[in-house]
Amino acid sequence: MSLRRQYPFHLIEPKWQRHWDTHQTFRAWNPGELIPAAHPFGLRHGLGGQEPGADALPPKYYILDMFPYPSGAGLHVGHPEGYTATDILARYQRARGFNVLHPIGWDAFGLPAEQYAIRTGQHPRKTTETNVATFKRQIKSLGFSYDWTREVDTTDPGYFRWTQWIFLELYNAWFNPATRRAEPIHTLRYPPEIQSENDRRTYRDTRRLAFVSEAPVNWCPELGTVLANEEVIDGKSEIGGFPVIRKPMRQWMLRITAYAERLLEDLSAIEWSHSLKEMQRNWIGRSEGAEVTFSIAGAAHQLTVFTTRPDTLFGATYMVLAPEHKLVELITTADQRQAVEQYRQLAATKSDLERTELAKDKTGVWTGAYAINPVNQKQIPIWVADYVLASYGTGAIMAVPGHDARDLEFARKFQLPVVQVVQPLGAADWQGFVDDGIAVHSASAEVSLDGLPTADAKRTITEWLQQTGRGRRTINYKLRDWLFSRQRYWGEPFPIVWREGHHKALPASALPVCPPDLTDFKPTASGEPPLARAKDWVALPDGAVRETNTMPQWAGSCWYYLRYLDSTNAKAFTSPEAERYWMGTAAATGSTPGIDLYVGGTEHAVLHLLYARFWHKVLFDLGHVSTPEPFFKLVNQGLILGEDGQKMSKARGNVINPDEIVRDYGADALRLYEMFMGPLEMVKPWSTKGVEGVYRFLGRVWRLFIDEASEAELEQALTTAPPEQQIDMLQRARPSATIQVTEPTGAQLKALHACTKKVTEDLDGMRFNTAISTLMIFVNEAMTWAMKPLAVLREFLVLLQPFAPHLAEELWQRLAAGADAPARGAGVALAYQPWPKWDPSLLVEDWLEIPVQVNGKLRDKIVVKATATPQELEALALQAEKVQPFLQGKTIKKVIVLPGKLVNIVV
């Protein structure tokens, strides 16, 4: 701390935080709720003492933060960045008359609490409670205008009961390809050949949106759990960075792939950043191409491959199967069996990391078998190689080494033939040419592509394949179904029981299914999930056993924004009325469909944000929510780096603790600084000097309003007063005598209205940094006024309030208490004061300074009446003193005159 205390923020901030808490100032009102007569929202909208329906309430504005995982480390300065941005906008929209929903909660299931429990034996519930308490204290110390009555905690049985309920909705639904929608499972029709109840059960169970699969999954031995594709980065676990291997296991999956196309299409209807949409598009990974079926020489089997380049079919000189491909064992010849088996086993034990990052060198073995190319009946060898992934396409490819870099590398290593079938348009070498060109050497007795540009060749060959029954046009996605079960303790148990090897959903009335109490949270020695230790819990009286896997952390965050709408509802995840009002369509409410603004970090680009969209679409299809997309507009805040420009980390010792900033400079200063650093979305380094800068600004605001002598008295009195009396002593700081009820001068009005205009426009564009600089400019000017009109300063406080709410409220109360004028809404909380309007006519200048350029270079400035005609401007510009030397001996070719802006003389 190197500055003196600029103003008594240490008293002001707790005072207003307590005031907002006890008055529930920021409570958001649902349709039909009784609004107390004295609540500022009721006073503002004339609804006090009433129970207005959705029609009588003002339009809604739903502004959401990504709720935090309450880690043991406490809040870091990245959290307040997004939270301050949304809080400023929440306060702004409240002032503009919206019914604002601005909630917060805790995403509290998760691995760290469980691992801490394994180390120390402390129950994760206890750890979670402690961490939530810390986060809550820290967040409250920043003065955010959350509606705390709607706080949610994903680990609360009253909450996860509905997470389990939504899982049942998924379980009891299937995706109807004809309607492209989820429908209740009872609408599923069985093909005539499926008759027995057992077959029907299997048919049903393999079509549910939540289903059991026995497929190779990402298994992390270190964490003792499986992970979703999205949780594996470069072959390592996202949490902890431990190796991940592929292992076949029986797991719960969610059928997100059914929604691939809609998840992709609907991106165009929402306002997200370009890069974020691009990340989701990449993850979904749609690619158009064809499936081609090859027969196998001397065998009845067929081999289907996916290719985006069916036009290169004539160039296929060999085939490759993924090591896991089922056909491998069926077609491998006796001679090759040993080599193939060895290769497959080696591939199975390799981690993903070893198969990708570390092993760029291609490996593989020949199966001994041949495929027959359908276009020309040529026999080409079938290989097994791990550069082909079992999980993409059909797990097999036709290799065209002439026009694919990977196939070329493989062909060169194993001396397989390379042939040309595409002629580059330019002078490029054809070997390894992968772009579009002209088809060559692509003709047989049955079909010819020669001379066709790539696009036409694709179309021609695909039609031919389709007509001859050897293939078809198809679309492939990289997106995989969502692996939804984990071998953990600290997560939602599945509402599922098993009997005789079949799973069965519990009825909704059996919810919540609470996890049993345990003292040992490790997986069992046999590798079963920790819940299996609770034998009494697992075994049910009727002989059934409970599912012992739990849901992943993402489950709770998939729908929390819906629970906020009606967070204590015990009968439904939310009431339909509340859902319609807050999430409803534009036509019904006059506001945005879905959540108006969602702010959070970019780390959830393909995890939470994809999963939540998926769940929302299922709920939409099943009639539970009104919109197909939850998050209409989304903004990612940029990372805050340490003062050294490096990512903040304990190891580097460059972590800034928000508690210390609040202690030394106050919450308003922290809020203001984080917004003043630069554009919200940008990555930017922390600067404590910068905090001091905005802190000094807040001090100037204080001194603009407060009498200096009285403040000195206050400071003096505080040195001896006991802490509990100090807050009341704030009253001793009296408004400055220079604040008077006077008619503002033109210059004063102009300063206010210019400030109002710019701040308003900047808030609409989320340009918080320039909004704050505008407030600074106003204060710098107002400091020079000998007489400060009360009305002007009051309006300024309404503008300041979203940014520095504690200080603004304190000063507002001070001016209202003065009783020296009929205050604008005296006694009504500043937070609900109407946002000021600006009068454009006040901003018009009588005289303007106009730059005069010669050939685009600034040479002089002329002062003219704002009403000057272009002719007058041109004449004055040509006479301007400093312009003369540049016109000497030249012919004026042209004069560009922009009235009110600029004159450019071209010579």
Add this chain to the structure above:
RNA sequence: GCGCGCGUGGUGGAAUGGCAGACACGCCAGACUUAGGAUCUGGUCCCGCAAGGGGUGGAGGUUCAAGUCCUCUCGCGCGCACCA
């Protein structure tokens, strides 16, 4: 390798195609002070005493006018990455 984004003073950053550097940090000078790490005032892109010249990663282009638009190029950041 592919995709996306970004390059502006000593620093964070401002600039609907129209005066480059708002606002702030830092620094310099001054005022008030016993003092200043408080506050206030002034200055602060570079070269130059000045007149003037140069300047938004680099090279071209479009335009009366380019930080802004186009092409190429270099550098940085983020994402994806054997996806057929």
